[in-house]
Amino acid sequence: xxxxxxxxxxxxxxxxxxxxxxxxxxxxxxxxxxxxxxxxxxxxxxxxxxxxxxxxxxxxxxxxxxxxxxxxxxxxxxxxxxxxxxxxxxxxxxxxxxxxxxxxxxxxxxxxxxxxxxxxx
Numbered sequence: 001x002x003x004x005x006x007x008x009x010x011x012x013x014x015x016x017x018x019x020x021x022x023x024x025x026x027x028x029x030x031x032x033x034x035x036x037x038x039x040x041x042x043x044x045x046x047x048x049x050x051x052x053x054x055x056x057x058x059x060x061x062x063x064x065x066x067x068x069x070x071x072x073x074x075x076x077x078x079x080x081x082x083x084x085x086x087x088x089x090x091x092x093x094x095x096x097x098x099x100x101x102x103x104x105x106x107x108x109x110x111x112x113x114x115x116x117x118x119x120x121x
Contacts, residue, residue: 002081004093005048006032018097021105023112025097035092047081047089 004018006029016032018025036046063072074083081090091101098115099108 002090003048003079004032004081018093018099021109023099023105023109025099025112025117027096031096032093035089035096047079047086047093 002018002020005016007013007015007017007026014029015026016029018027060073060076064070071084074080074085077083080086081093087101094101094108098117099111103111
């Protein structure tokens with residue numbers, strides 16, 4: 001699950017954040033807004049998908065096997081940047097965050113750890 005959205009913190013409302021496993025990045029809210037120049041008010045939250053646990057959904061796996069596609073998995077996960085239908089948006093968010101949307105998690109974690117990015121204090 002990859003989530004990205006404007007900050008929910010009243011102390012720091014002018015940022016957007018990208019939590020992705022051990023990767024955590026922030027960017028100015030204006031930069032994030034420029035990625036999603038949408039006329040509807042929910043556009044900036046369209047990829048907010050915060051979860052705290054994992055449990056396999058065997059019915060979704062069976063549907064994916066039957067369809068020979070991973071798209072049935074994403075039918076109920078419309079807000080997940082991992083969904084192949086959101087590939088262009090994922091690449092834009094990752095590039096704006098100093099990551100690479102075409103790389104896997106481990107490669108992006110290496111990029112993150114090798115960067116000088118720090119949470120502002």
